[in-house]
Amino acid sequence: MDRRSVLSGLGVIGVMGCSPRTNAAGPRDQPARPSAIAEVRPLDLSALETRNGGRLGLAVLDTASRAALGWRQDERFVYCSTFKMFLAAATLLRVQAGQERLDRAIPITRADMISHAPTTEPAIGSTLTIEQLMEGTVGLSDNPAANILIREMGGLDAFRAFYRGIGDESTRVDRLEPEMNRQDGDKDTILPRQSVQNMERLLVSGATPLSAESKALLTRWMIETPTGEGRIKAGAPAGWTVAHKTGTGGYGPVNDIGILMPPSGEPVVLAIYYHATPDSAPGARETVIADATRLALRALGHG
Secondary structure (H helix, E strand, C coil): CCCHHHHHHHHHHHHCCCCCCCCCCCCHHCCCCCCCCCCEEEEEHHHHHHHHHCCCEEEECCCCEEEEECCCCCCEECCHHHHHHHHHHHHHHHCCCCCCCCCEEHHHHHHCCCCCCCCCHHHCEEEEHHHHHHHHHHCCHHHHHHHHHHHHHHCCCHHHHHHHHHHCCCCCCCCCHHHHHHCCCCCEECCHCCCHHHHHHCCCCCCCCHHHHHHHHHHHHHHHCCCCCCCCHHHHHHCEEEEEEECCCCCCCEEEEEEECCCCCCCCCEEEEEEECCCCCCCHHHHHHHHHHHHHHHHHHCC
């Protein structure tokens, strides 16, 4: 999947209907898993941590060379809103299985409201479709929309089962928004390396359970999101396309995960989780993400 094929694939959206569908080739029908990674080489980000404080976790995979780099890639980080990309993927799989419909209208009530509701708050007393809720969840990181989608799929157990279904045995799913942002042991945490594996499985691998239409829809939302301009996007080389999802906690966590597509060639999959010090400035936290992106890409020979 190079940048051209991803962007051309977005044209499928125009003919994507709203009726339930099944994936023509489910996970068991796909021919092969992604090629193996020989080892994850260390990428020393200690100097970046020393200059800025906090704890930084990074995992990156160049899908062309299968070269992988990591720093604290097997440590746990609170994922904050980065989970919303995976939530949309889980919902799209339900649509493919005929368990959900993109055009199903969901009533939006004041009881649904919590902080940060740019999509759902204007719709109080009206309805939003499942597709609109997913777009608001991924594109604008709407918190009530995420909680509604989890509720409609059957709750946290169902969402947890999605991760296990794509081979992720480590990611924790414990709470809804906004409580899931609060640090409490290992609750609602992820390993950077696992995050990269999940993104490759869903958005790059030929063994993805997502249909071409679902993958194009999710990728479009991740490309068009206005959030996090100072994070991975700021560290990517000119001309690259970034499909990403941010996550932020007011007390320090600043995260960004995504697929970076060069003008030609295969994509790079990147996950960065930064638990900054509480007294650091928001802009400085984002700069750490951008700097880590540049260092990772340079170490892979990009830039």
